[in-house]
Structure formats: structure tokens, C-alpha cells
Amino acid sequence: MVVLIEVRNLSKTYGQHKALDCISFSVAAGEIVGFLGPNGAGKTTTMNIITGYIAATEGEVVINGADIVAEPEAAKSNIGYLPDTPPVYGDMRLDEYLDFVADIKNVKKSERPEMLSRIKESVRIEDMSKRLIKNLSRGYRQRVGLAQAMVGNPKVIIMDEPTIGLDPKQIIEMRDVVKKLGKKHTVILSSHIMQEVSAVCDRVMIINKGKIVASDTLEKLSAGLTSGRRMQARIKGGKEQIISAFKDAPIIKSLTADVSREPGTWDVVLSGDENIDIREAVFKCMAKNNLPILLMKSLDMTLEEIFLQITGGSAEEEK
Amino acid sequence: MVSIFKKEIRAYFTQMTGYLFLMFMILLTGIYFALYCVYAQSPQYQAVLSGVTIVFFIMIPTLTMRLFAEEVRHKTDQLLYTSPLSVGKIVIGKFLAATALFLFGLLITGLFPLLLSRYGSLPTGQIMGAFFGFFLLGASFIAVGLFISVLTDNQIISAVATFAVLFVFFMMDFIAISMPATTLASLVFLALIILGVAFVMYNSTKNVFAAAAVALVGFLAAGGIYLYNNLIFDGFIIKTLQWFSLYSRYGYFVNGIMNTSDVVYYVTFALVFIYLTVNVIEKRRWR
Numbered sequence: 001m002v003v004l005i006e007v008r009n010l011s012k013t014y015g016q017h018k019a020l021d022c023i024s025f026s027v028a029a030g031e032i033v034g035f036l037g038p039n040g041a042g043k044t045t046t047m048n049i050i051t052g053y054i055a056a057t058e059g060e061v062v063i064n065g066a067d068i069v070a071e072p073e074a075a076k077s078n079i080g081y082l083p084d085t086p087p088v089y090g091d092m093r094l095d096e097y098l099d100f101v102a103d104i105k106n107v108k109k110s111e112r113p114e115m116l117s118r119i120k121e122s123v124r125i126e127d128m129s130k131r132l133i134k135n136l137s138r139g140y141r142q143r144v145g146l147a148q149a150m151v152g153n154p155k156v157i158i159m160d161e162p163t164i165g166l167d168p169k170q171i172i173e174m175r176d177v178v179k180k181l182g183k184k185h186t187v188i189l190s191s192h193i194m195q196e197v198s199a200v201c202d203r204v205m206i207i208n209k210g211k212i213v214a215s216d217t218l219e220k221l222s223a224g225l226t227s228g229r230r231m232q233a234r235i236k237g238g239k240e241q242i243i244s245a246f247k248d249a250p251i252i253k254s255l256t257a258d259v260s261r262e263p264g265t266w267d268v269v270l271s272g273d274e275n276i277d278i279r280e281a282v283f284k285c286m287a288k289n290n291l292p293i294l295l296m297k298s299l300d301m302t303l304e305e306i307f308l309q310i311t312g313g314s315a316e317e318e319k
Numbered sequence: 320m321v322s323i324f325k326k327e328i329r330a331y332f333t334q335m336t337g338y339l340f341l342m343f344m345i346l347l348t349g350i351y352f353a354l355y356c357v358y359a360q361s362p363q364y365q366a367v368l369s370g371v372t373i374v375f376f377i378m379i380p381t382l383t384m385r386l387f388a389e390e391v392r393h394k395t396d397q398l399l400y401t402s403p404l405s406v407g408k409i410v411i412g413k414f415l416a417a418t419a420l421f422l423f424g425l426l427i428t429g430l431f432p433l434l435l436s437r438y439g440s441l442p443t444g445q446i447m448g449a450f451f452g453f454f455l456l457g458a459s460f461i462a463v464g465l466f467i468s469v470l471t472d473n474q475i476i477s478a479v480a481t482f483a484v485l486f487v488f489f490m491m492d493f494i495a496i497s498m499p500a501t502t503l504a505s506l507v508f509l510a511l512i513i514l515g516v517a518f519v520m521y522n523s524t525k526n527v528f529a530a531a532a533v534a535l536v537g538f539l540a541a542g543g544i545y546l547y548n549n550l551i552f553d554g555f556i557i558k559t560l561q562w563f564s565l566y567s568r569y570g571y572f573v574n575g576i577m578n579t580s581d582v583v584y585y586v587t588f589a590l591v592f593i594y595l596t597v598n599v600i601e602k603r604r605w606r
Binding site: 048051052053072073074076077079081083085087088089090091092096100101103104105106148 | 330398
């Protein structure tokens with residue numbers, strides 16, 4: 001595993017306000033990492049420091065072996081950055097703009113046409129080549145911003161809220177693009193929207209009040225916060241009948257049945273021991289008692305719940 | 320650097336600024352030319368250029384106000400500062416673009432003396448000198464405008480502030496002669512300069528001792544010079560301000576005198592402001 005980005009003890013203070021408080025993490029080559037946090041948590045500040053746009057008050061950032069402060073040019077040549085506002089020049093045509101970006105990123109003239117047309121195709125802006133950027137819609141501008149970050153084939157692509165302001169269809173398209181990017185590049189993206197991060201990221205870092213409060217894969221984050229596996233089943237039959245039927249299955253550690261969303265059925269929440277799949281046991285048990293299962297789903301915590309639990313918890317600690 | 324230069328030149332001509340600047344420059348020079356040369360039936364074209372320098376502080380801000388202010392406003396500075404380009408190259412590219420546009424306008428106005436030369440003999444040396452001095456003066460002012468543009472994200476503020484600063488430069492000679500010439504006033508003035516340098520020192524290094532040391536050395540040197548020969552301090556303020564006057568040096572060029580010291584002065588002046596611009600940008604990367 002090659003570490004591409006190494007962030008050590010990063011702090012940033014704006015006057016009295018501490019925007020980042022001693023953040024450390026590293027990102028390996030090929031990872032898709034999501035920064036998740038409420039507004040003002042320090043996501044943008046972290047990204048601006050990693051890309052060398054602003055300086056940290058303390059700490060260091062090393063990108064592919066080059067320190068962002070000591071060797072800015074070498075470090076920056078490894079990064080493509082899409083800030084929260086796409087950095088586009090309204091009075092340039094799309095092709096002119098991408099050519100300019102290729103120019104400042106030292107892309108050889110001979111490689112340009114092929115690279116630019118490939119990028120335009122992958123973010124689906126080929127049809128806009130001759131349009132002035134100021135006449136493009138928000139969604140297209142966002143894609144132009146992403147195209148700009150991809151120019152020069154940087155090892156790392158950093159995106160700050162890439163789907164903000166897009167319509168649902170565009171959001172899904174953007175996610176596909178990000179997933180595709182993840183195959184060739186290391187990607188860091190930030191968001192305050194849970195579904196987005198859970199849809200594309202290998203690893204999630206939850207930032208709150210300038211600190212990393214959790215950093216792990218989604219499954220592990222979820223597992224660490226729940227004890228045992230829980231699932232919900234909708235079963236047709238009487239409540240007493242269902243409860244007594246489950247008494248035959250010792251694998252079920254607890255059950256509650258107090259919701260009825262469909263007439264004649266009960267929604268039962270079941271849980272078993274950690275790392276034991278209880279679904280089959282539930283099926284057999286119900287089949288034996290002739291109680292049809294209409295619906296069965298796992299109740300692993302959603303990222304949303306994890307997020308609230310973690311950020312809420314740390315807020316209480318501070319009080 | 321070349322990429323930034325090309326981008327800025329293109330921006331001048333896709334937005335109206337480039338055309339407006341050229342139009343005003345040629346129009347104003349044309350008016351002065353008509354009045355000073357054609358109606359007055361005079362071959363002294365350098366007088367036209369001297370006249371045009373007075374409207375410099377209106378023309379230069381239109382050229383420089385957008386250079387950095389616009390980038391910050393549209394957040395495109397994030398693209399430039401996170402690209403592998405060094406800040407120095409970005410700043411110099413922008414400076415050269417503005418200067419090139421100015422030079423282009425100046426070359427077009429070169430048609431006026433050419434026109435004139437068909438009808439008589441011209442003081443060629445003086446006119447060449449005036450052109451050269453005019454260019455240096457313009458480039459110096461562009462550097463000032465560039466520096467002010469990086470301090471704000473608002474083009475209007477940038478333009479007005481540049482206008483104000485250039486106006487002060489224009490008035491420098493008048494301001495200078497109205498200053499007190501007594502030794503005491505000179506010493507107070509010098510003390511303020513030393514304190515100012517110490518403050519800048521502290522602001523960029525955050526080191527109290529270094530700043531205090533600079534101030535101490537400055538005061539000791541000033542005191543030493545005062546004890547050794549206090550005549551130096553007679554009219555010190557006036558001498559200093561006059562030395563800073565960009566317009567009075569321009570007068571030598573118009574008279575056909577090309578001093579190396581004056582050329583060096585203008586070039587240094589521009590370089591200092593370019594350096595300051597780079598530093599203001601780099602400062603965001605400092606701790």
C-alpha cells in the first residue's frame with residue numbers, strides 16, 4: 001500500500017476561532033475517501049490546505065513525497081482540485097478554458113487533444129465545446145470544474161462538495177463519474193450528504209468542529225456502533241402466535257413486536273449475536289409454524305445514524 | 320508565465336477593457352496632438368506625451384483593476400494557486416500582459432509623430448526619449464495598480480484606490496515643497512519611517528526581537544548621523560519625497576536626457592511592487 005497523502009497534526013486558526021484542531025490522517029493510492037461533516041466542520045479548510053491554497057497554522061502535508069510548503073510545485077502537480085465553486089472563466093469557451101488549464105498544468109501540446117477529448121467524454125460535456133462557460137447551467141459548470149481537475153492526469157483528485165446544486169439525475173451521474181475516477185485516481189471528496197458518501201466512498205472520515213471523530217470503512221463504522229445484528233421482518237399472523245413461535249429458535253436473542261403497518265401483520269425487530277446470520281433460522285422457524293414472512297430487511301445503521309451518533313456524542317462530551 | 324500572459328491578453332479583448340483602454344489612450348493622445356501640435360503648428364511632440372501623463376491615473380486603473388480582483392471574485396484564483404505554476408510566474412505574466420497592452424497603445428500613438436514628420440523636421444531624440452520615459456512611467460504605474468488589485472476582491476475599490484495612489488504620485492512634487500524643512504520635522508519623519516519598517520518586519524516574521532533590533536539599529540544610525548553632521552537633515556522630507564517623485568524624473572526624458580539612474584529607478588520601482596504583489600499572495604501560504 002503506497003501512501004499518497006500524508007497529513008500530520010494539521011491545525012488552522014482564524015483569529016480566535018480554531019477551524020482545524022490537530023488533524024492527522026493518510027490516504028493510500030487508489031482509495032476513495034469521503035470527508036463527512038456538518039457545515040463549518042472544517043472540510044473545506046482541510047482541502048484548501050492539502051491543495052496548497054492556504055497555509056496551515058501548524059502541521060504538514062506531504063503529497064507523493066513532496067511537502068506542500070517546501071516544494072509546492074512538485075506537490076501541486078500531483079493534485080487536481082475542484083473547489084466548492086467551480087473555478088471557471090465565464091468569458092472563455094469550454095475548449096479555450098480546458099486548453100488554458102492544460103497549459104498551466106504543463107501538459108505537453110502533443111498529448112492535449114487526446115487527453116482533453118477523453119476527459120470531455122467522461123464527464124459528458126463534448127457537446128458544449130464551443131459554448132461560452134458563462135452560458136452553461138450550474139450542473140454543466142460543475143462538470144467543467146471536474147474536467148479541469150482531471151486535466152494532466154493527476155494522481156489525486158480532490159473534490160469539495162461535488163454534487164452541490166445539482167439535480168437528482170445529475171447527482172447520480174456525478175456519482176458514476178466519481179466511481180469511475182476512483183479506478184484510476186485517488187479521490188478525496190467532501191460532503192454533508194450521507195447517501196453520497198455511502199454510495200461512492202471506500203472509507204469515511206467524519207469531521208466535526210475541526211477534529212476527525214471517526215475514520216473507517218462504512219461497515220466497520222456501522223458495526224462498531226451496534227451490538228449484534230438486527231433485522232426487521234413483517235410477518236403475517238397474530239402477535240402472540242409470532243412471539244411463541246420464536247421461542248423455538250434459541251439463536252434469536254431478543255425480539256420486539258409492537259408495530260403493525262399492514263392489517264393482519266406485525267413488524268418484528270429481531271437480533272442475534274454478533275457475526276451470526278439469523279435470517280435462515282427466522283425463515284425456517286416461521287415456515288414451520290406456517291407464518292408467512294412478507295418482508296425481511298437488515299437493520300444495520302445507516303451512515304446518517306452513525307453520523308448523528310458520533311457528532312452528537314462528541315458535542316455532549318464537550319458540554 | 321506565457322499561459323497567464325496569453326489568457327490575460329485574451330481576457331482584455333473578450334471583455335471590453337482592452338478596447339476601452341486603447342480607445343481612450345488613442346483618443347486622449349489625439350486630442351492633445353491636435354491641440355499641441357496641429358493647431359499650435361509645433362513639432363514638439365514630446366509635449367503631447369507630457370500632457371497625456373496627466374491622465375495616466377485615470378487610464379492605468381482601467382487596465383489593472385481586474386487583474387487579481389476578478390480572479391478572487393470568481394474564485395478562479397483557486398485554480399491558479401493550486402496549479403503547479405509558481406506565484407511569481409502568475410504575477411509576472413499578468414504584469415507583462417497589462418504592460419504589453421499599454422505598449423501596443425503607445426505604438427499606435429507613434430503614428431502621430433510619423434504623420435508630423437512628413438511636414439517638417441522633428442526633435443527626434445527628445446521624442447524618442449519621451450516615448451521611452453512614457454513607457455517606463457506607465458509600466459511603473461501598472462505595477463502599482465497590480466499590487467492594489469491583489470489587495471481587494473472588488474474591482475471598483477481596486478480602481479479607485481489605484482486612482483488615489485497614482486494621484487498622490489502625480490502631486491508628489493507639490494506635496495514635497497509644502498513639507499516643513501526643519502531638522503526636528505526631519506527627525507520625526509525619519510523616526511516614523513524606522514517604526515514603519517520595524518512594524519512590517521514584525522508583521523511578516525512575528526518576531527518581536529527582530530523588529531525591536533531593526534528599530535534600535537535604525538535609531539542609533541539616525542542619531543549617529545545627526546551628531547556627525549546634522550545638516551543632512553535639512554529639508555530631509557522634501558528631498559526624500561522628491562526622490563520618490565516619478566513625474567519629475569520623467570521630465571529628464573522629455574528633455575532628451577537619458578540617465579541610467581532614472582531608468583534603473585523606474586525598473587526598480589516596478590520590480591518592488593511586483594515583489595510586494597508576490598509576497599501578498601505568498602503570505603497566505605505562510606504560517
